[in-house]
Amino acid sequence: MEIRQLVAEEFEVSADLGEYAFQYKLSPVERAERRTHFRPEQAWGAFEDGQLQARLLLLPLQIYIQGKPFDMGGIAGVASWPENRRSGLVRHLFNQVLSVMKEQGQTISCLNPFSFAYYRKFGWEQMTELRKYTIPVNQFPARKSFKGRVSRDTKDIALLDEIYRPYAQRYNGMLLRDHEWWERRVLDADSHDVVYYSEEGTPQGYAIYKVANRELTIEEFIYHNEVAREALWTYYANHDSMVEQAVVECIPLDDFFPFMLDNPRFKQEINPYFMARIVDAAAFISEYTFQAFEAETKLMLRIEDTSAAWNDGVWELSISPDGSGRLDKLAGSLAEAELDLAFDIRTLTTMLMGYRRPLEMYRCGRLVGQEAVVNTLERLIPVGTVYLTDSF
Template sequence: MEIRKLRNEEFEDSLSLSEYAFQYKVSGEDRVRAREKFKPDQIWGLFEGDGIGAQLTLLPLQACIQGRPVSMGGIAGVATWPENRRQGYVAHLLTHALKTMNENGQTLSFLHPFLIPFYRKFGWEIYCEYKKYTIPVGKFPQKTEIQGTVKRGTPDIAVFQQLYNTFAMRYNGTLLRTEQWWKERVLDEDTHRGVFYSEQGEPEGYVLYKIVNQELIIDEFIYVNELARQGLWTFLANHDSMLTAAQLKLVPADDILPFLLPDPRIAQENYPYFMARIVNAKAFVENMTFNVPEGDRERLLYIEDKHASWNNGLWRWNVSEQGEATFTQIQGERSEADLECSIGTLTVLLMGYKRPHQAARYGQLSGTAEATAWLEALIPQAETALFDFF
């Protein structure tokens, strides 16, 4: 068995595996473009005998945590042939990917799971969810007189980037997009674009949307203030003669649009989305800023991490008067810990998706009531979101 990066000449083998595993076909010009975009240095393959037995893509990305960029390894395209399944091939690749990310300084990893229980075994855990709304045209937000204008068209990517960054920094777990990401993953040719400008000519929000079978499909709705939100909705509501309904996708979990509607009774879905995993606990914790708890500023935490030995064990967690953490691995028994959890639980607690008191109540965090209260006070309140897919 050999695990290595793919080579240029292995494009066809790699694409054939992806086509089979994900049940799609790439032909003609699309296949030529796929060949041009092929990045073998980002794809790890497991070889045993002839050809690729399994593969995954490891993307070098950055995520936003507490308004700061964190190096993140995005795992995508995990695939194996059916005759190779249940033989541990993907497990070997994931373990190898963790080691690689750790060596590369990627302290965090995201993936979109084909099966959540499978990836939970390796330490990834759901860290965000999104809402999806379907709003009949008769229940659209009310049109208002807006001081500002919405312009359709294609402004410079820098305009989108500025607005997206301002909005995305409110959340933990959003992706920091590059110009290439915008061009290849966000702004496709079929998407209409509307940007809200204030009376002073400043861009303050945008909407990316399509109109399909008399439905408004809103892919992204970004605003930096309430005026922009109302202005964009008034612009969309002016399409009412063309539409029967609107669908909003990838809406952050803390969104309250239904409450703001004249009639809030619309179809709503909540969908668990991406999974996250701390790759290097020491680096991740020490990069965060914490609330300063009253009294003792130190506790012992035991982390269970079966697939990243550098995280597994007993840690001394100390927080300074400035909220800076020192996270030191020490020798000791599990029984000495004030708190105990898995690497997956620690991930969602630090990102803000769940709170320590919730994790303790349902058996995901063990420890004394005092220590749990200490951790509850320590971790700042936060919301999580992700507007992308890979």
């Protein structure tokens, strides 16, 4: 077996595998467009006798955590031919790309799973959920008079990104988007955008949406304040003669919009979404900021990671009063009595991303130690909301 990056001439066989595995068929135009954007350096394959047997994409991305950009390896397009499934090819691919991500300084990785159980075997863990609302038009928020204005179909990526960035920094997990990502992944020919400007002319919110078959589909709803939210909903309420309902996709879990309606009884769905895994625990901790505390805290940890040996072992976690952390690997092993906490890389990831709290992990048996020590960790990890509107 050979694990390596693809070359440009291998686009066709990679595309064939993708079509077969994900059960779609590209038109000649679509295939030509994908060939134009094919980046072989981002495609990793497992080859036997020179033939591509499995592949995945490793996307160099960044996400916000605690308002700061973290380099992230995005995993996408994991596929293998059916005759090769369950033969360990994907595990070999993951072992390779985890090492590559570590070398490239990508301290965390995210993916959109076809199966949560499958990717948990390799150290990824659920990091977020999404809400989805289906609201009949007669339950839309009441129209409000507002100062400022809304502008439809600006198609101005720089403007939309200017509004998006400060909103995204409020959450753990949101992508930093470049122009190409906006153009190819966010906006499309069927989408409309609407931007709210304050009375002073400052852009303070936008939404991306589609209207078809008497349904308004809101794909992204970003706002800096309540005035912007009300102005955008007033704009949508003016579609009442055109639509019967609105489907609002990709709502963060801290949203309390239903509470503000006269009748909050409409269809509300919560769906498990992306997974994440810390690639390099020591490097990730060095970038992470814990809650400030009056004295330095030191904890002895046992971290289990069966797919990234450099994370596996006994560590000393030191957290300074200013919240900066350091993870030092200890030689040998400690007796169980000397350890403060024991957990796997999945548990560490979900806690530091903010999706699950230490006390939750302790109560379900995923975090082992004395409850008093768990309470210390609970105090040190900042409370945050995980959110991701994108997909890859």
